[in-house]
Amino acid sequence: MALQAGIAAVTAWLLSHELTGNPSPVFAPLAAVGTLAVSVGQRVPRIVELVVGVALGVLVGDALLSFIGIGPWQLGLVVVMSILAAFALSSRAAVVIQTASTAVLITTLSPQAPNVEFSRFVDALLGGGVALATAILLPVNPLRVVRRAAGPALRTLVEQLTETAAALCERDIERAIRARDRLRGNQEELRVLREAVAGAREVTRLSPLSWRHRHGVLSHYARTAEPLERAMSNSGTMIRRAVTAIEDKEPVPPAMINAVLALAGTVRTLRDEFAARREPHDARAKALQAVQHAGAAYGDDIGFSGTVVLAQIRTTASDLLVASGLSQAEANRQVRCAFGRLPDPSQQARRSGPTGKGADHPRLTPGASAGRL
Structure with missing residues (x-):
């Protein structure tokens, strides 16, 4: 520049x-x-x-x-x-x-x-x-511009979802409130991402040197901007209800915590797969795991706010599936099919290896710290 x-x-x-x-x-x-x-x-x-x-x-x-x-x-x-x-x-x-x-x-x-x-x-x-x-x-690299802009928005969502899971695990209402307020303050990060996507499109449209970027990763990011904004909005609603659930001393089953962690893992994996120019299959699988955990938690003893948290997890997972490249109709269909269907633990153990390393979403224990990108 x-x-x-x-x-x-x-x-x-x-x-x-x-x-x-x-x-x-x-x-x-x-x-x-x-x-x-x-x-x-x-x-x-x-x-x-x-x-x-x-x-x-x-x-x-x-x-x-x-x-x-x-x-x-x-x-x-x-x-x-x-x-x-x-x-x-x-x-x-x-x-x-x-x-x-x-x-x-x-x-x-x-x-x-x-x-x-x-x-x-x-x-x-x-x-x-x-x-x-x-x-x-002398065009700037459009992918570098978009990645630089997408990083803060995606990192904020991962961090605050992870913080929310920790707050639910520890029933730490102050931690949940901080996560809620931080996610509320991300409008500038979303604005930067939208402008970066628009700018990348302008560069790839006008500059022959950047025409090769018209498709592939750039198109992924272009599709991601709007559903990612919806995912952040729905996550904000979910975190607000999590605050209320803690405040009202509602039951918080482990599956609910794992569902929130799975959403954080979905965003992290989505970012990594886009950066690696891979089709985001793993991110989609993690989004559906979040829905499966939410379905399992729905069968437990939960309160009104807990029900809203699970509903927002489903909606956010659908948004992230759309961000991964699925149509809205297909994302909704997969979410409906996955709700309540947890994977076989023995199959997960075989994939993870005998030591259990690589488990997708271990439950947070008291004192666990928020993950970082």
Whole structure:
């Protein structure tokens, strides 16, 4: 990103200097860096906003100055009218800012710098065009961008599900409340993930060097964003009911704890399989294990909040199955079939080996710490 910005700034300065004869071009490199600095995936709209904002600022500034002249109060009036005109056309902040700043330049510099309107237009086009060309010719690795963005969101979900399982095991209401509050505060992480996916799509659409990433892992991440957001929302509801279950001293059967741990393992495995470019078969199996444990817990003596916890485990598992690439209908079908059907322990033991290593979801014991990615 830093290299992209440096090359774009130099290129925009040189083009503006050579094409317009501007001895000290400022706006062209600013426009180039500003376009690259916005969220990846928004660069083409950013160029449009630059040009629209400049055009509107020139139009309003020239129209008013021809009637009211130049002076301090005229400057204030031009800025107010420019902003109102920009809001009437678009509520996007970038358009409003460009309109107002261009109007200020027209009002203050026109008497000393003729043709500033033309220079501003050309610089906006040059800067935006250079930024777009730089993004195409020197693209960032879209997979690296998405993985970097997905990491915090997935890690947060794994950690708070594991913390919730520990809180249920130990009946530690403060630990459960911390997990609930931490998961509530993940909106910024989800926003970053959504923007990263949109940016990766933009890069793979525009840059021939990144066309090879259009399918495979990137498509997995693109499909993951929305169901992952739903999984986090449903997990948040589940954790809130877990807090209530602890507070009301409801029974917490071991199968319920194992179901929550299985959800955490599902998210962790989903991330690892995507990173390894493998079809997420193991993640799907773990999601269904969570449902099986939830079904087993449903047959035990549980309270009202415990019932809600199990229902949210089912819903979250369905979301994670969709994130793995299944259709919603197929995910729901598999969840319905798996509910209450625990695997044969002897088969699990044979898969794990004689020492029992590799067991998927051992029950937490008091004092167990939250797992880390």
